[in-house]
Amino acid sequence: MPTQSRRERARAERHELILRTARELAESIGWGAVTTRRLAEAIDYSQPVLYGHFENMNAIADAVAIQGIEELIDVLRHARTSTPDATAGLNALAKAYLKYASNHPAVYEAIFVRPTDLEFASTDSPLLLKTAFAEFQAAIEPFAAGEDLETLTEVLWSALHGQATLSHASRLRPELSSARADLLVKVITS
Amino acid sequence: MPTQSRRERARAERHELILRTARELAESIGWGAVTTRRLAEAIDYSQPVLYGHFENMNAIADAVAIQGIEELIDVLRHARTSTPDATAGLNALAKAYLKYASNHPAVYEAIFVRPTDLEFASTDSPLLLKTAFAEFQAAIEPFAAGEDLETLTEVLWSALHGQATLSHASRLRPELSSARADLLVKVITS
């Protein structure tokens, strides 16, 4: 039955088209301006089509967030494991995190800033968040030195998250992003 | 002419009423649900009255933010200067910051999270932000130890901001807020 599968394939393609377009729109005009009408216009369908794929507009942003966190996990893992020693690994992880937030601000916003019931509601998102958390934990574990590892990980992640969001809101001097990451790592590892 | 002054007084009172009500509403139902109609209903006037006092809805949130940052500056200064030594001062400042964010999440959101053109546009808000920044700087200055003071201040503030926002978004274990602040201070001062 090639018919059914073709339909399903077309449907899956449109599903991805919606996500890709929503992400592009958000990155170019901001989530606040990503409306159902604009998004529908961009994919060349009427608004109700969106609701055949997602429960509501928020679910679309959540789906983008889940895609994003998967990307982010890869980025962090790669940064952490492709360095000679633990200190360089932590530094690379911090830089990679800030770079991702800076390069994909709308996706970062969807993951960590936008109001969402993603953390506890969805099925797989808590696992993804835990996986991302584990990357931070693995990177900082060599420097725990008697401190509670989980608490230290929360402190590290929060510190980077704060730099990412304040940086995006133009509250920090933009040219010193790297220096802040360096200093944070230095303070933690010393 | 007592007439004119009475009018001005009534107008100023209503101005404050709007701000107070907006703040209360935001703290109880969130900024997203603070609409012009609901706010007008709450102060027992029609919506257009709001626009006689503020340019738009965003300006109301900005005004709440300015009130909030003034409060926050006082809170930080008091925490910092009412301790025996510098380490205790920094710790008290960190705790006070997180406590304010936790006790007034909507105000904190108005100041630091909500999209706003407050930082550069308004006349007095940059000064207020700088004053708040100076409080952080004064608290951490004894521990700079050769590092660039301003960069270190940004790192401290970002770290606390990250803890405040992630905490509010239920991404951190709520009962360990104090432990995270302690650990952050310990890491910085050691």
Place this chain on the structure above:
DNA sequence: CTAGATTGTCTAGCAGTGCTAGGATTCGGG
């Protein structure tokens, strides 16, 4: 004290939002 001007307030309405019900249209199976 009254007439006119000014100030203040509200009703009604605009365009845009998320979301949905119902009809139209296209498609696949018999």
Place this chain on the structure above:
DNA sequence: CCCGAATCCTAGCACTGCTAGACAATCTAG
């Protein structure tokens, strides 16, 4: 070829921020 089913769109609801214009209250001046 025709009927049922899946698919899609038009139209509309209740809401949003914001504004124009009518109305009422108040102050000023004669």
